[in-house]
Amino acid sequence: MTERIQPLITATDIAQRLQTLAGEIAPHIGATPLIVAILKGSLVFCADLIRQLGYRGVRPTLDVMVLSSYGCDTSSSGHIQVQLDCREEIKDRQVLLLDDILDSGLTLHFASQQLRQRGAATLHTAVLLDKPERRKIAMQADFVGFTIPNLFVVGYGIDYAERYRELPDIGQLMQE
Numbered sequence: 599m600t601e602r603i604q605p606l607i608t609a610t611d612i613a614q615r616l617q618t619l620a621g622e623i624a625p626h627i628g629a630t631p632l633i634v635a636i637l638k639g640s641l642v643f644c645a646d647l648i649r650q651l652g653y654r655g656v657r658p659t660l661d662v663m664v665l666s667s668y669g670c671d672t673s674s675s676g677h678i679q680v681q682l683d684c685r686e687e688i689k690d691r692q693v694l695l696l697d698d699i700l701d702s703g704l705t706l707h708f709a710s711q712q713l714r715q716r717g718a719a720t721l722h723t724a725v726l727l728d729k730p731e732r733r734k735i736a737m738q739a740d741f742v743g744f745t746i747p748n749l750f751v752v753g754y755g756i757d758y759a760e761r762y763r764e765l766p767d768i769g770q771l772m773q774e
């Protein structure tokens with residue numbers, strides 16, 4: 599089987615959307631929010647978004663959580679494993695939680711619950727890609743970069759079996 603990547607969202611499209619997305623987010627998170635990126639997928643998204651927020655005067659503290667869902671199949675068992683937890687104090691902070699894809703919703707729901715339980719003063723969520731067709735629980739992000747159909751996408755931090763994260767564009771993985 600050969601793999602091919604069909605272009606879907608170019609690096610230019612992403613850069614333009616992140617400029618407007620940062621403008622949408624900035625008024626809601628205060629001047630010195632805590633930004634928590636769910637790794638590894640949101641690494642590239644976070645790197646670009648924090649600079650766009652910086653241009654708008656936001657001076658964030660940055661932290662990360664490494665989460666993974668595992669089970670019998672790729673559509674997730676609903677069990678989220680915390681591989682690395684964030685270390686910043688969450689209590690009374692204005693928190694922006696970032697993920698690359700909102701798919702079943704289980705990862706973002708789990709991380710949101712964790713941060714609320716730790717006493718975040720406000721919690722907003724932003725995802726680069728939303729695949730609403732795949733949802734298993736009621737979960738919406740406050741801010742969405744692009745809403746996409748149920749395609750298997752890679753690039754811009756998003757992997758297939760740990761590959762393709764380095765690609766500047768987002769594309770659909772075709773296996774032929």
Ligand code: PRP
Pocket residue numbers: 636637638639640665666667674697698699700701702703704705706756757
């Ligand atoms: C992916 C993605 C999101 C999550 C979304 O992470 O980065 O964090 O799945 O899926 P969900 O809405 O169904 O929970 P993955 O576990 O593949 O790890 P990665 O971020 O290291 O690629």
